[in-house]
Amino acid sequence: MNFERIKEKLNILADAAKYDVSCSSSGSKRANKNKGLGDSSGMGICHTYTEDGRCVSLLKILLTNHCIFDCAYCVTRKSNDIKRAAFKVQEVVDLTINFYRRNYIEGLFLSSGIFKNADYTMERLVAVAKKLREEENFNGYIHLKSIPGASDELMREAGLYADRLSVNIEIPSEKGLKLLAPDKKREDFIKPMQKVKNEIIQYKSEKKLIKSTPIYAPAGQSTQMIIGASGETDAEIMYTSAYFYKQFKMKRVYYSGYIPISYDERLPSIGTEVPMMRENRLYQTDWLLRFYGFDIRELLNKEHPNLETDIDPKLSWALRNLEHFPVDINKADRRMLARIPGIGMRSVHKIIQARRYRKLNWEHLKAIGISMNRAQYFLICDSSTFETKDRTAAQLKSLIMGTSGSKWRGAYSNQLNLFGSNAPLTTS
Amino acid sequence: MGMIDQYIYDGTFEGFLSSVFEVYERKPLVVKIVSERIATENFFDEEHIIYTDQVKADRVWKGIQTKIGKKAGDWIYRAFLSEKPDRERVLLRIIKKGFLGHRVTEDYADVDVLRLSNLVKMVGREKHRMDAFVRFKLTKDNVYFAEIEPDFDTLPLNAIHFKNRYADQKWLIYDRCRHYGVYYDLHKISYVKLEISKDINTSEAAPFYFTHDEMHYQDLWKNYFKSTNIPSRKNMRLHLQHVPRRYWKYLSEKQP
Numbered sequence: 084m085n086f087e088r089i090k091e092k093l094n095i096l097a098d099a100a101k102y103d104v105s106c107s108s109s110g111s112k113r114a115n116k117n118k119g120l121g122d123s124s125g126m127g128i129c130h131t132y133t134e135d136g137r138c139v140s141l142l143k144i145l146l147t148n149h150c151i152f153d154c155a156y157c158v159t160r161k162s163n164d165i166k167r168a169a170f171k172v173q174e175v176v177d178l179t180i181n182f183y184r185r186n187y188i189e190g191l192f193l194s195s196g197i198f199k200n201a202d203y204t205m206e207r208l209v210a211v212a213k214k215l216r217e218e219e220n221f222n223g224y225i226h227l228k229s230i231p232g233a234s235d236e237l238m239r240e241a242g243l244y245a246d247r248l249s250v251n252i253e254i255p256s257e258k259g260l261k262l263l264a265p266d267k268k269r270e271d272f273i274k275p276m277q278k279v280k281n282e283i284i285q286y287k288s289e290k291k292l293i294k295s296t297p298i299y300a301p302a303g304q305s306t307q308m309i310i311g312a313s314g315e316t317d318a319e320i321m322y323t324s325a326y327f328y329k330q331f332k333m334k335r336v337y338y339s340g341y342i343p344i345s346y347d348e349r350l351p352s353i354g355t356e357v358p359m360m361r362e363n364r365l366y367q368t369d370w371l372l373r374f375y376g377f378d379i380r381e382l383l384n385k386e387h388p389n390l391e392t393d394i395d396p397k398l399s400w401a402l403r404n405l406e407h408f409p410v411d412i413n414k415a416d417r418r419m420l421a422r423i424p425g426i427g428m429r430s431v432h433k434i435i436q437a438r439r440y441r442k443l444n445w446e447h448l449k450a451i452g453i454s455m456n457r458a459q460y461f462l463i464c465d466s467s468t469f470e471t472k473d474r475t476a477a478q479l480k481s482l483i484m485g486t487s488g489s490k491w492r493g494a495y496s497n498q499l500n501l502f503g504s505n506a507p508l509t510t511s
Numbered sequence: 512m513g514m515i516d517q518y519i520y521d522g523t524f525e526g527f528l529s530s531v532f533e534v535y536e537r538k539p540l541v542v543k544i545v546s547e548r549i550a551t552e553n554f555f556d557e558e559h560i561i562y563t564d565q566v567k568a569d570r571v572w573k574g575i576q577t578k579i580g581k582k583a584g585d586w587i588y589r590a591f592l593s594e595k596p597d598r599e600r601v602l603l604r605i606i607k608k609g610f611l612g613h614r615v616t617e618d619y620a621d622v623d624v625l626r627l628s629n630l631v632k633m634v635g636r637e638k639h640r641m642d643a644f645v646r647f648k649l650t651k652d653n654v655y656f657a658e659i660e661p662d663f664d665t666l667p668l669n670a671i672h673f674k675n676r677y678a679d680q681k682w683l684i685y686d687r688c689r690h691y692g693v694y695y696d697l698h699k700i701s702y703v704k705l706e707i708s709k710d711i712n713t714s715e716a717a718p719f720y721f722t723h724d725e726m727h728y729q730d731l732w733k734n735y736f737k738s739t740n741i742p743s744r745k746n747m748r749l750h751l752q753h754v755p756r757r758y759w760k761y762l763s764e765k766q767p
Contacts, residue, residue, distance in 0.1 A: 086727040090734055097738035118678040118697075125672070128643045129753070131764055133740040136749030143739060178731070181724075184655060184680060185647045187732050187763075220679075342743055357743055437619040447620040 084177065093178070095168040099148040099159050100194055103251065103307060104337045108140040108189035108224040110302040111246040119220030121183060121190070123246060127224075128189055141192040141226060142182050146170055146207055150196030154264035155347045156253065156312050159196045163345070169198075175211045176219065183223050190224030190246070191215070201232035201271075209237060212244035224302070229279065231271035238278045242286075247302040247334070248279050255323045259313030262349055276331045279304050283332070303334035310365065311358040312341040312350055317390045318383040321368055325379040328372070338365040364390040371397060374428055375421045394480065398424040401461060402476040412464040413442050424483075425457030457483055515541045517556040521563050522546040524591050527599060528568035530561045531606055544599035571606075579609035582616050590630035592664045601626050638665040642672050645684060646763050649725045655682040658712070658761055666693055670700050712761075729763045736764035 109127030129138035145159070147169035153161040179191045193211055197204050208227050215221040227245040229238060242248060250272050254260040257269055279300060286299035306327055308320060324336045340362040343353045368390060371377040375397070382396055383389075391399045401408065401424045410419050412434060420431045430453045437443060437451065442465035449455060460479055463469055474482070516539040520526035530544045543556065550558075576584045587602055604623045609615045618624045640661070647655035655677070659666070666686050670693040673682060677695070685692035685707055692703045710716040718726065759765040 084724075084727075086731070090731055093731060093735055094738045097735050101739045101741055115675050115678050120677070120679050122676045124675075128639070130643045131736065131762065132750055132753040133736070134747060134750050135741050135744035136746040136753065137741075137744075138753075139736070139739060142735070181728050182732060182735075184677070185649075185728060185732070186645045186657070340744075342741060359744065433619040436617040440614075440618045441620055443620060450622075450625055451619055 084174075089174060089178070092168045092170055092174070093144070095166050096145045096148060096170060097143065099196075100143045100145045100192070102158065102339065102342065103143065103192070103194060103228075104137070104339045105226065105249060105305055105307065105335065106138050106140045106143065106192070107226075107247070107302070107305070107335065110334060111224055112298065112301045113222050113224075113246060115222050117220065119222055120180070121221050121223035123190065123222060123224040130187055130189070140189045141224065142179055142188045142190070143192040144170070144175070144178075144194075146175065146193060146195040146204075146211070147198055148196045149198045151199070152197055152264070152266055154253070154267065155345060155349055156263050156309055156341065158344050160345075172207060172210050172214060176214050179215060179223075180219055180221065183221070188223075190226070192226040194228035195230070197230060201230045202234050202237060205230045205233035205237045205241065209241050209244065212241065216244045226302075229275035229304075231267065231275065233275055235278050238275050239282055242279060242282050242300040243297055245300055247305060248275075248300050249305040249307070250275050251307040252323070252327070253307065253309050254313050255308045255315045255320045256313065259315060263313060276304065276306070276327075280331045304331065305333055305335040305337065307337040307339055309341050310338050310362055316388040317361075317365065317368075318388040320365060321372075321379055321383050324369065325372060336369065338362050338369070360392055361390075364392065364396060368396045376418050377422075393484065395424075397422070398457060398480075398483065402480055405476060405479075408461045409463045409469075410461060412448065412462050413438050423458055423461045425454035425459075425461075427453075515543055515556045517550070517553070517558045518542060518544045518561045519547050519550045519558055520544065520561045522548050523563060524588065525565060525568040526561065526563040527591060527602070528571040529564045530599075531571050531603060532564070532567040533559075533561055534603065542603075544603060546599070549596065575606065575609065579606070579615060583609055586616060586627060586631045589634045589668070590627050592668070593630045593634050594664055595630060597626070598630065601630070634663050634665060634668075637661050637663045638668045638672075640758065641665050641669045644758050644762060645669070645673070646761055647682060648729070648763075649722045650720055651722055653681060655680055657682070657684045658687050658707075659684060660688045660757075660760070661686065664689060666691070669693075670695075674700050729766075733764050733766070 106129070107127055108123065111123040113122070114124040115122040127140055129140050131139045133139060147167070148159045148165070149167050149169060150159045150161055158165065175191070175193065179188075182188045183190065191211075193208055195204050195208060208230070212225050212227055215225065225245045226247040226249065227241050229241065229248050229250045231250060238248075252272055254263055260267060260269060282299050283303065286296060290296040290298070308323065310320065320338070327333045327336055340358040341351060342357050343351050343355045346353060368382055371382060372379060377400070382400055390396050401422065407419070407422070410423050412420070417431060417435060420426060420434060421428060430451055433451045434443065437447065444464050444466040445468070448458070448464060460474070460483070518530045518533060520530045527544065534542055534544075572584070575587060587605065590602060591598055601623055605615050605627050608623065615624055615627065619628065641659055645657045645659060647657045650656050664686075666684065666689075669684065673684065674695055679697070681696055683692055683694045683703070685705070690704065692705060693700050694703050708716075711720055754762070754765075
């Protein structure tokens with residue numbers, strides 16, 4: 084192996100792949116078989132974290148950054164003057180195996196620029212996965228990118244070797260896509276998603292009848308949207324997201340704050356701050372939809388097309404719906420417990436277990452670990468001291484914000500200063 | 512005030528279970544189970560040396576598993592690995608409550624259950640960290656070798672994880688704090704005590720122990736770690752929260 088040449092390629096092709104935020108290695112059921120290498124039946128593992136705090140679980144690289152497309156938001160776009168490189172199939176296999184054996188990674192996340200055409204590219208991605216599974220007896224995690232426009236036959240084969248497949252929708256709306264990636268069509272993204280969804284359903288139902296049916300993409304599929312590049316509201320983004328979860332049974336939708344990489348005037352200019360706070364609020368909303376039983380229409384709608392930046396979306400919902408509170412901790416059902424600001428799903432679980440043995444009071448709740456500075460205004464428990472004052476939403480918000488140390492505080496006050504405003508954080 | 516009986520055992524889990532057996536056998540009024548490593552002489556306590564007895568330990572273990580439950584057994588074992596000074600006291604109370612029919616993995620408002628679940632969580636988190644932060648280096652003897660210094664004694668838990676994962680390679684993980692290792696020889700895992708030279712990781716000595724390619728792969732990994740970072744999103748606070756400095760020592764990507 085020519086390590087110097089590999090190093091050079093790795094630097095280029097890892098750098099180009101890093102804008103894909105998915106690094107999940109969980110949700111697969113692939114156990115070690117025949118004393119081979121690897122096991123991805125457990126929970127995902129982050130082997131390290133980058134200095135920007137993102138999990139590194141997979142070797143995330145492009146097979147090549149040569150590309151025939153010219154999407155404005157992408158570093159790999161044809162018109163961009165950058166160093167290009169391409170891995171050979173065997174080189175990716177060797178890197179993956181040797182990194183895996185040293186416990187650096189859970190597996191491989193392989194994507195690619197599109198060279199020649201969709202099928203030609205997809206074929207090579209599949210060849211890497213096939214080699215890993217069949218020649219190296221590798222049972223680690225493999226995430227392959229579905230190349231928009233790839234044939235059904237290749238997508239079927241891909242799912243037999245990969246644990247997860249993903250197509251990045253990137254731009255949340257069709258008008259945005261038309262503006263920033265005029266050569267790409269929405270149908271081309273949708274087609275492989277549809278195919279993968281159907282195959283997953285079919286393989287699952289066959290496996291029920293015939294035990295030996297191979298597993299197909301056991302960790303499901305995911306997609307990603309870029310935030311802040313094409314002017315969509317939070318509502319547009321999250322309704323698109325809700326649609327993908329429902330329509331294609333997505334395991335995850337990722338949100339990636341746009342990192343300016345181009346002087347193209349259709350896009351935020353270089354030096355514009357990455358919208359990390361907004362990204363965080365979108366993820367919180369995503370969580371509320373998937374784990375807390377919220378409906379998207381409760382959180383974002385015509386009256387509230389954008390999330391509040393200074394408070395989390397659950398608190399925001401609670402302040403708009405004070406008529407549901409206070410909630411009685413000792414009586415409420417799981418759904419309502421999950422809606423109390425400052426109580427996460429783990430605490431909900433503990434509360435439900437613990438209250439079978441005694442009525443819970445403030446001390447119990449503190450010990451269980453709920454966030455009192457938010458929760459105290461929204462619940463009653465087995466205690467004689469309560470928040471009894473009838474406060475307005477604005478008063479509550481200012482009370483809570485006065486006592487909470489949000490990690491975004493610095494960022495938020497900076498932004499205010501930027502606009503030269505000393506306006507209070509609450510409207511009353 | 513009456514005398515407190517102090518049961519001193521050898522610090523092993525079997526030793527602790529043997530002590531629990533004696534508590535039920537001898538029915539002392541007030542008892543303290545203490546590991547010999549931290550036992551101190553005390554005029555008011557009456558000391559009893561408890562010898563580790565596999566048969567007694569097995570009986571208690573079986574009792575825990577059948578009467579209190581498999582999950583409780585797992586929790587008790589994990590909490591024991593925390594090596595916290597209050598572990599014997601909390602676990603004895605948990606076991607007593609469990610044998611009386613109390614649900615010790617559910618009643619989170621009970622102080623002992625809460626402490627137990629916190630210990631389990633702490634040990635679980637450290638175990639998970641070790642699963643992640645172990646960095647194997649390929650020695651010239653064709654053994655993948657790693658060193659760890661976990662906050663708690665998690666290696667027995669990690670061993671199972673690595674045995675399932677690296678079934679086709681020989682590996683050895685050595686706990687530098689507790690001076691023992693686990694070796695997998697392609698068939699089974701065994702616990703080993705060995706002398707490991709302190710200079711094994713230093714750059715001058717490394718080529719003597721490790722293969723030529725090993726250095727290259729560490730270098731590639733370090734490069735990958737740098738390339739995959741996005742400077743405009745830099746957030747060292749978050750980085751340190753996930754990878755506290757005390758773990759850097761054995762992470763190849765964090766070496767200069």
